[in-house]
Amino acid sequence: MQDDAVDQTVILCRACDMAVRKRALPSGVRALCPRCHTALYDTPYCSINGMLALCVAALAFYLPANLFPVLELHFLGSVRTASVVEGAMAVMSLGYWVVGVAVLTAAVVAPGILLLSILGQILLIKAGLKQGWQRTTYEWLLEQHGLLSQLTMLEIYVISFLVSAFQLADFSDIYFGVGTFCFTMLFLVTLFLQREYNLEHMWSYLDV
Amino acid sequence: MSEAGTQGKDLGLLLCNVCHKVNSAHLSHCCRCGEAISERDYSSLHKSWALLLTAAILLIPANIYPITTLVNQGVVTQDTIFSGIKHLVDSDMLPIAIIVFTASILVPWLKIIGLAIYLTAISFHLPIPKRLLMGGFHIIEWIGRWSMLDLFVISLTVALVNMGQLLDAKPAPAATAFALVILLTQLAAKVLDTRLLWDRLELEHDAN
Numbered sequence: 001m002q003d004d005a006v007d008q009t010v011i012l013c014r015a016c017d018m019a020v021r022k023r024a025l026p027s028g029v030r031a032l033c034p035r036c037h038t039a040l041y042d043t044p045y046c047s048i049n050g051m052l053a054l055c056v057a058a059l060a061f062y063l064p065a066n067l068f069p070v071l072e073l074h075f076l077g078s079v080r081t082a083s084v085v086e087g088a089m090a091v092m093s094l095g096y097w098v099v100g101v102a103v104l105t106a107a108v109v110a111p112g113i114l115l116l117s118i119l120g121q122i123l124l125i126k127a128g129l130k131q132g133w134q135r136t137t138y139e140w141l142l143e144q145h146g147l148l149s150q151l152t153m154l155e156i157y158v159i160s161f162l163v164s165a166f167q168l169a170d171f172s173d174i175y176f177g178v179g180t181f182c183f184t185m186l187f188l189v190t191l192f193l194q195r196e197y198n199l200e201h202m203w204s205y206l207d208v
Numbered sequence: 209m210s211e212a213g214t215q216g217k218d219l220g221l222l223l224c225n226v227c228h229k230v231n232s233a234h235l236s237h238c239c240r241c242g243e244a245i246s247e248r249d250y251s252s253l254h255k256s257w258a259l260l261l262t263a264a265i266l267l268i269p270a271n272i273y274p275i276t277t278l279v280n281q282g283v284v285t286q287d288t289i290f291s292g293i294k295h296l297v298d299s300d301m302l303p304i305a306i307i308v309f310t311a312s313i314l315v316p317w318l319k320i321i322g323l324a325i326y327l328t329a330i331s332f333h334l335p336i337p338k339r340l341l342m343g344g345f346h347i348i349e350w351i352g353r354w355s356m357l358d359l360f361v362i363s364l365t366v367a368l369v370n371m372g373q374l375l376d377a378k379p380a381p382a383a384t385a386f387a388l389v390i391l392l393t394q395l396a397a398k399v400l401d402t403r404l405l406w407d408r409l410e411l412e413h414d415a416n
Contacts, residue, residue, distance in 0.1 A: 012216035012223040012230055015342065016406035019214045019221065036342040036406070073368045075375065082367035087360075090367040096379045102387045103363045106356055139241050143226050150398070153356050159307070160360030166304045167296070167361070168368065171280075171375060203227045206240055 013038055041200060048122055054193040055119050061186040062115065066108055068179030070161050075172040083179055084108055084157070110151035111190060117141050117148060118197065125205055135206065142202055149194065154187040215406070217247055249401040256400040257327055263392035264320050270385035271313075276362060278369075279376040286380055289313060289358070311357035312386070319355075319393045322348045330405050338405060349397050355390045359383065 009022050015038040022041065025031060030042040069081030082090070084107050092100030124138045161183075165174045216223060222231045224238035224245050231238055231245055238245050274286035287295065289312050296305035322344050329336045362379050369377040 008230070010219070010221065010230060012221060014223055014225070014228060015345075015402040016338075017215045017217060017223065017403040018406070019216050019219055036339060038342070038346065071364055071368055075371065078371070080368050080370070082364055087363035087367040090370070091363045091379055091383075094366065094378055096383050098384045098387045099359050099362065099379060102356070102391070103359055107360065143241065143243070150353075150394075153353050156354060156356050157360050160357050161364060163304055163307060163357065164361045164364040164368075166301055168365065170299060171369070200228055203229065203240065 011040060013040060042198075047196070048125055051118065051193060051196050052122050054189055054196060055115060055122065058115050058186055058189040058193060059119065061182045061189060062112060065179060065182035065186040068182060069177040070179040070183055071165060071168075072175040072177050073168060073172050074175065081177060084183065105151055106153040107157045110148055111154055111186070114145075114148040114152050115190070115193075117145065118193065121202060129205060139206065142199065145199055145202075152190070154183075154190055158184055158187050222247060248403055248407065250404070252399050252401040253327065253330060253404060256323070256396045257331075259392045259396035259399065260320065260323050260327065263389050263396065264324070266385045266389050266392065267316060267320060270316075270382050270389050273382040273385070274380040275358070275382040275386060276365070277378040277380045279373060279378075281375070282373050288382065289386070308358065308361075311354045315351050315355050316386075316389055316393065319348050319352055319397075320389075323393065323396055326405070327400075341405060342402070345397070345402065352390075352394050352397065355386075359387055359390075 010019055011022050012019055013033040013036065016033060016036040018033055018035045020031075020033065020040060023031075025042060028042075031040040032038065033040050066084050069083045069086075071082050073080040073082075085104070088100045088104040088108065091097075091103065121138060121141050124134050124141075127134060129135055129138055161176075161180065165176070168174050216230070217233065220233045222233045222235070222245050223229075224231055224241060224243060226243040227238060227241040229238055229240045233247065236244065271289055274288050276287045276292065278285050278287065293305050293309050293313070296302075296308060325336070326341055326345055326348075328334060329341055362383060365377045366379060369375055
């Protein structure tokens with residue numbers, strides 16, 4: 001192995017630093033580290049146009065999912081509704097701002113920024129990544145991606161409104177609103193978008 | 209590369225932590241994303257310990273103090289995480305009780321105990337199989353997010369149930385402690401350079 005030209009067929013496991021020789025994989029198969037079983041790579045089926053479609057669909061659901069009520073409570077004739085944002089605000093206004101910020105970040109802010117970031121990345125790839133500012137912006141977006149996708153917890157929120165509905169059914173009648181539908185759709189579309197998205201593959205656009 | 213476990217650092221290769229590009233070890237910054245790269249981050253062990261200990265301390269108030277306050281027709285009841293689950297079991301909602309138990313008791317405790325074992329094994333060279341440790345670490349990373357469930361449920365309940373003396377739900381002090389436990393344990397797992405596990409134990413147990 002020469003000193004400067006790094007052999008591109010060797011990859012290192014990010015968890016245990018084991019050196020593994022990269023081989024072509026059939027689709028749908030993942031390569032695991034032989035030593036510590038961390039996922040190493042898979043065949044990217046990242047289609048840029050497919051991701052763009054999913055991303056636009058997710059953004060279309062984003063606002064209604066956050067502004068319309070996800071749960072409706074009918075109690076002695078009065079109707080109460082709560083949207084995702086209202087839930088976070090209600091906790092914050094009672095002084096539990098750590099909880100409020102956590103809820104807001106995981107269910108509203110991080111998913112929103114994540115979607116905008118992926119949209120930005122796709123548009124930059126479409127623009128060709130030729131100019132200097134395009135490459136720097138693209139690099140910056142990719143660097144933030146890991147954190148953003150870790151903070152996005154849409155799937156847990158979907159479970160949580162089901163749990164709340166069951167818990168509150170004890171006291172009163174519970175109905176799902178338009179927001180429930182939009183939020184579930186937002187979760188599903190984002191799920192498929194994240195399956196399609198492959199960070200390693202996105203980085204490789206900078207190599208050429 | 210053989211099964212024996214050739215590490216990148218023996219080959220003069222270094223993985224960039226941000227974009228996962230294999231770099232030549234004499235570079236100080238990644239040739240693709242420009243991020244600083246280093247062979248191992250030894251300080252990450254101390255950072256991880258510090259975050260984990262703080263989380264372990266906060267886990268005590270999170271479990272002892274009430275997490276919700278419920279006013280039902282003038283009667284104030286305060287529920288801790290545990291009594292809330294007991295209440296669910298009593299009202300014949302076993303599946304929901306299991307979900308909440310997993311998210312708010314099992315996962316945080318498992319995470320803290322698991323990470324503690326993991327860090328002790330690295331710090332004190334304990335003879336625990338590394339594959340087992342790494343497998344546990346992957347599970348911890350994956351299930352860690354599920355603890356957010358409880359906070360989401362609280363925020364929805366608080367927003368829905370506010371009808372003065374008749375029926376009113378509020379968060380209680382443990383909510384903040386619980387939110388911090390989630391945040392700190394996630395950080396403790398994220399901050400750790402897992403390659404350290406495979407370097408340090410190597411010296412004694414896999415010497416062949």
